[in-house]
Amino acid sequence: MSDFVYLFRSTEAQQREAMGTPESAQRSMQAWMAWVRELEAGGHVKNHGQPLERGGKVVRGAQKAVTDGPYVEAKDLVLGFMVIEARDLEHATELAAGCPMVHGGGSVEVRPVMAMPA
Numbered sequence: 001m002s003d004f005v006y007l008f009r010s011t012e013a014q015q016r017e018a019m020g021t022p023e024s025a026q027r028s029m030q031a032w033m034a035w036v037r038e039l040e041a042g043g044h045v046k047n048h049g050q051p052l053e054r055g056g057k058v059v060r061g062a063q064k065a066v067t068d069g070p071y072v073e074a075k076d077l078v079l080g081f082m083v084i085e086a087r088d089l090e091h092a093t094e095l096a097a098g099c100p101m102v103h104g105g106g107s108v109e110v111r112p113v114m115a116m117p118a
Contacts, residue, residue, distance in 0.1 A: 001085040003046060003113035004092040008099070009076045010106035018104050031100035039084060044095060047083035076107070083113070 010018075018028045039045050054077060058067050079101075086092035089112055096108040 004084050005111045006082045007109040008079045008101050011076050014105045044084045046085050049082035051080040
């Protein structure tokens with residue numbers, strides 16, 4: 001088994017739609033928790049990760065220029081992450097396809113974690 005990071009992405013409009021009313025927020029959270037429980041039951045969750053705040057800073061270049069972030073040039077935001085275990089990239093991608101964010105127009109970026117020598 002290998003480790004993969006899921007980066008959950010959405011636009012502000014998509015997030016407002018999913019979480020804008022108490023009813024829609026409850027539906028979104030129920031769908032999210034059902035998906036996570038399914039991953040847990042399969043033994044795939046290595047680290048539940050955390051949601052991320054919208055704000056932040058980005059430091060770039062040799063001059064260490066600081067701009068508001070997280071990514072001012074992007075239309076979507078990284079809202080959180082999770083670390084999972086899967087057989088390979090294809091399996092991790094298949095598991096990510098069940099994420100409720102995908103059904104709501106968001107996306108899950110699937111990134112293999114590079115193994116570092118001890």
